[in-house]
Amino acid sequence: MDSRAPGPGAGRRAPENAHDRIPDPGSRSPQVAEVQAPARPPQHPKYPWPEKPRLIGTRISRLDGPLKVSGRAKYSYDIARPGMLYGRILRSPHAHARLKSIDAAAAEKAPGVKALLITIKPGDKILYPGEEIGALAAATEQQAADALRLIKLEWDVLPALATVEQAMRPEAPQVFTPANTRRGTAQEDGDLAAGFTAAAHIVEGTYSTQVQTHTSLETHGSVCEWNGDNLTAWVSTQAVHGTREGFAAGLKIPQANVRVITEFMGGGFGSKFGPDIQGLLCARVAKAANAPVKMMLDRKEEHLVTGNRPSAFARVRAGVAADGKLTAFDAQTWGTGGAGAGSDYPLPYIYTFPNRRRTHTDVYINAGQQRAMRAPGHPQGCFVTEVLMDELADRIRMDPMEFRIRNLPAPGPNAMWAKYFPMGAERINWKSRHVTGDPAPGPIKRGLGCSANRWGGAGQGARAHCEITADGSVVMRCGTQDIGTGNRTIMAMVVAETLGLEVSQVTIEIGDSNHPFAPGSGGSTTAAAVMPAMRVTAGKARDALFERMAPQLGVPIEQISIGVGTVVVSPSTRDSLPDGPAAARSGQPPASRSISWRDACRLLGTVPVSVDGQWERGLSAGGTSGVQFAEVEVDIETGITKVKKIVCVQDCGLIVDLKTAETQCYGGIISGLNYAVFEERILDRNTANMVNPNMEWYHMAGPSDIPEIDVVLVDQPERGVIGIGEPPAVATAAAVANAIRNATGVTLRSIPITPDKLLAELQRAGGTN
Amino acid sequence: MDTPKPSSPLVNEHHCNNLRHKGMYVMSVPDPDEFKFYDRYDATAYWCTCTQKALGPDGLSVHPTTCKPGGQRGCCE
Numbered sequence: 001m002d003s004r005a006p007g008p009g010a011g012r013r014a015p016e017n018a019h020d021r022i023p024d025p026g027s028r029s030p031q032v033a034e035v036q037a038p039a040r041p042p043q044h045p046k047y048p049w050p051e052k053p054r055l056i057g058t059r060i061s062r063l064d065g066p067l068k069v070s071g072r073a074k075y076s077y078d079i080a081r082p083g084m085l086y087g088r089i090l091r092s093p094h095a096h097a098r099l100k101s102i103d104a105a106a107a108e109k110a111p112g113v114k115a116l117l118i119t120i121k122p123g124d125k126i127l128y129p130g131e132e133i134g135a136l137a138a139a140t141e142q143q144a145a146d147a148l149r150l151i152k153l154e155w156d157v158l159p160a161l162a163t164v165e166q167a168m169r170p171e172a173p174q175v176f177t178p179a180n181t182r183r184g185t186a187q188e189d190g191d192l193a194a195g196f197t198a199a200a201h202i203v204e205g206t207y208s209t210q211v212q213t214h215t216s217l218e219t220h221g222s223v224c225e226w227n228g229d230n231l232t233a234w235v236s237t238q239a240v241h242g243t244r245e246g247f248a249a250g251l252k253i254p255q256a257n258v259r260v261i262t263e264f265m266g267g268g269f270g271s272k273f274g275p276d277i278q279g280l281l282c283a284r285v286a287k288a289a290n291a292p293v294k295m296m297l298d299r300k301e302e303h304l305v306t307g308n309r310p311s312a313f314a315r316v317r318a319g320v321a322a323d324g325k326l327t328a329f330d331a332q333t334w335g336t337g338g339a340g341a342g343s344d345y346p347l348p349y350i351y352t353f354p355n356r357r358r359t360h361t362d363v364y365i366n367a368g369q370q371r372a373m374r375a376p377g378h379p380q381g382c383f384v385t386e387v388l389m390d391e392l393a394d395r396i397r398m399d400p401m402e403f404r405i406r407n408l409p410a411p412g413p414n415a416m417w418a419k420y421f422p423m424g425a426e427r428i429n430w431k432s433r434h435v436t437g438d439p440a441p442g443p444i445k446r447g448l449g450c451s452a453n454r455w456g457g458a459g460q461g462a463r464a465h466c467e468i469t470a471d472g473s474v475v476m477r478c479g480t481q482d483i484g485t486g487n488r489t490i491m492a493m494v495v496a497e498t499l500g501l502e503v504s505q506v507t508i509e510i511g512d513s514n515h516p517f518a519p520g521s522g523g524s525t526t527a528a529a530v531m532p533a534m535r536v537t538a539g540k541a542r543d544a545l546f547e548r549m550a551p552q553l554g555v556p557i558e559q560i561s562i563g564v565g566t567v568v569v570s571p572s573t574r575d576s577l578p579d580g581p582a583a584a585r586s587g588q589p590p591a592s593r594s595i596s597w598r599d600a601c602r603l604l605g606t607v608p609v610s611v612d613g614q615w616e617r618g619l620s621a622g623g624t625s626g627v628q629f630a631e632v633e634v635d636i637e638t639g640i641t642k643v644k645k646i647v648c649v650q651d652c653g654l655i656v657d658l659k660t661a662e663t664q665c666y667g668g669i670i671s672g673l674n675y676a677v678f679e680e681r682i683l684d685r686n687t688a689n690m691v692n693p694n695m696e697w698y699h700m701a702g703p704s705d706i707p708e709i710d711v712v713l714v715d716q717p718e719r720g721v722i723g724i725g726e727p728p729a730v731a732t733a734a735a736v737a738n739a740i741r742n743a744t745g746v747t748l749r750s751i752p753i754t755p756d757k758l759l760a761e762l763q764r765a766g767g768t769n
Numbered sequence: 770m771d772t773p774k775p776s777s778p779l780v781n782e783h784h785c786n787n788l789r790h791k792g793m794y795v796m797s798v799p800d801p802d803e804f805k806f807y808d809r810y811d812a813t814a815y816w817c818t819c820t821q822k823a824l825g826p827d828g829l830s831v832h833p834t835t836c837k838p839g840g841q842r843g844c845c846e
Contacts, residue, residue: 245794250821270791273791273795338823340830341830342812346806347808349807372813376814381810415805459797460796622798
């Protein structure tokens with residue numbers, strides 16, 4: 001079934017000749033008419049999106065799918081260079097300690113060891129488990145691991161902070177300078193006292209979300225190889241140009257001396273935007289060993305030091321009037337991003353509390369530091385707000401969806417929740433929802449929940465280079481990267497669409513800092529940054545081809561256009577007139593003639609078309625909205641939750657590839673499911689060491705845990721391309737939590753909702769109903 | 770043609786040359802509507818190119834409010 005639903009501007013793509021046919025504002029729906037810039041439709045680009053696309057918006061499988069499933073795709077982890085050594089990093093076993101002494105003599109002499117670096121000195125402190133102490137390179141992985149164990153370290157172990165509660169205690173040791181906490185955001189708007197006075201009901205509670213690690217399937221790391229003063233690095237990164245800059249800055253060498261390659265990449269989710277310490281250490285030991293070195297982290301290192309989503313806590317007091325309008329919101333929030341890193345998040349999220357106050361405190365603990373993670377801050381704010389919304393709806397005995405719609409901000413193309421909620425409700429059978437607490441007999445309780453999300457997703461700045469050669473080959477080069485999203489495929493779709501070809505006829509070369517600059521892939525901006533560059537550059541290449549063909553065909557360039565696999569030469573206006581010369585000769589109006597793509601390109605001879613292009617305004621935008629619904633079954637005897645179904649209604653502007661857009665939603669929803677009921681970094685409360693730094697005890701959904709996922713993509717072609725990587729990951733956890741609440745009748749204000757938490761809460765509540 | 774620059778509402782050219790965050794590599798376009806849906810917040814993960822961590826060479830947190838040349842931190846450039 002086609003999962004695409006028409007958006008408010010369905011059928012109104014920005015036309016090819018947009019400057020001639022500007023859409024009539026009066027023809028828009030009231031919602032579209034209220035849009036504010038930059039959510040407005042494109043602004044007369046020279047190469048607008050086609051009005052009747054042939055490929056864009058269809059369902060095309062990933063071009064690199066066969067390579068990946070057959071193992072032929074070479075990730076950084078797979079790179080093997082002649083004479084390559086294996087690097088390992090020496091890490092702190094303690095959360096907080098001062099180094100007394102270090103003796104690496106035995107390790108330096110160990111079999112196979114070619115280079116060893118120590119990066120701290122006696123007297124230095126470490127502040128979290130896994131913090132880097134040094135690195136070495138050896139001929140084999142085992143020799144590298146063996147040599148690390150020969151390094152003798154003596155420590156003064158210092159008191160460590162394992163939890164926010166420990167760090168915030170008045171008597172807590174001061175581990176961080178100037179303090180273990182930092183005052184963050186402080187906001188106040190409206191009249192809070194008046195808001196609470198107007199409230200018919202008030203809900204108070206403390207909500208919390210856990211630390212979640214990125215858990216990318218391909219770990220962080222690189223292969224570094226020097227040729228004199230020039231470094232080539234194969235890096236698992238979300239930003240080949242950004243990582244080039246990071247190597248240059250960290251190693252104090254010119255960027256011109258660095259080349260970063262990322263042909264395939266196994267996930268980053270926001271945690272891979274530079275060389276990192278391991279990249280710089282890899283380059284340094286490679287230089288010292290005078291040999292290429294592979295230094296990829298293992299799963300434990302991934303959990304400890306390569307980033308995470310911060311925890312979030314919120315002590316909230318909120319009010320609602322008898323008519324179902326929100327009146328007041330007052331919150332103190334805090335959380336930890338680890339050692340010295342922040343933890344802020346948006347709150348309240350989406351819904352309009354006219355009178356509100358919030359103060360946030362960053363809490364530092366002795367644990368690995370946070371990094372951007374798929375929609376930084378949004379899942380936290382969404383969870384806190386959306387669970388609160390269900391509680392408030394119950395207080396006034398209103399349907400939670402109707403309650404949400406009543407309190408939404410003004411609608412627009414980037415704020416379509418009022419339309420999407422009923423769409424999702426239909427597909428989840430919301431009308432079958434019972435009031436909070438499943439009244440059905442037996443231990444299996446069923447429930448439904450919903451939530452909303454928003455994101456930006458507007459990008460810019462990508463550049464590209466296109467060649468068309470006499471044999472008909474088309475090569476598009478761009479220094480972007482495919483981090484697993486399908487970027488390579490949608491690039492080929494846009495180029496093929498523009499040149500009238502099939503995607504298999506287009507070669508996309510990406511993941512190399514020697515290609516034209518493109519920004520890093522983060523913030524869901526890649527599609528919006530790169531697709532316009534593809535459209536413009538391919539359009540310029542097409543025009544250049546026509547310019548070369550026209551004199552050889554003896555026709556004006558205006559008479560040449562693109563067909564499907566062909567170049568079409570149309571008759572001139574004069575020829576096509578009834579009294580024109582051609583008509584006079586034959587008695588018939590002259591027909592268009594098609595030249596095959598290959599024959600057309602043959603006219604190029606030995607000199608290819610070679611053009612540069614870049615992102616231009618008017619082909620992309622930002623601001624997405626979506627809603628999700630969850631259906632769950634909870635066994636109140638075991639506390640086990642089975643998520644049965646997720647409905648996702650999501651927009652992302654012009655949908656380029658329906659299939660890859662859907663898979664972005666699948667991935668995001670599974671990530672949100674993990675956040676709801678599985679994933680949690682657990683630290684030993686005494687040592688601050690992570691007790692589950694693996695993929696056995698750090699729980700994630702397996703295939704049998706993944707529910708039916710029903711994705712409805714709302715097409716908004718008039719807005720241009722908008723990213724979709726992050727928004728689907730935001731709302732799932734809140735929808736699942738609300739469905740569990742609806743099923744069981746108890747409110748879990750803390751995720752992950754594990755069986756032990758649920759059973760404890762059920763026991764406290766005296767059972768269900 | 771103008772060349773877009775990375776945009777960030779939080780960091781400007783007055784910060785230390787060694788301060789980094791994702792927004793310096795990702796060229797997003799700010800949505801002026803964004804703060805109709807929630808208040809301003811800062812979920813940014815900052816790091817220092819010298820340490821590659823959220824703590825600078827002086828052991829203090831990396832943050833645009835304190836990582837400024839001429840400020841109290843001797844490590845800033």
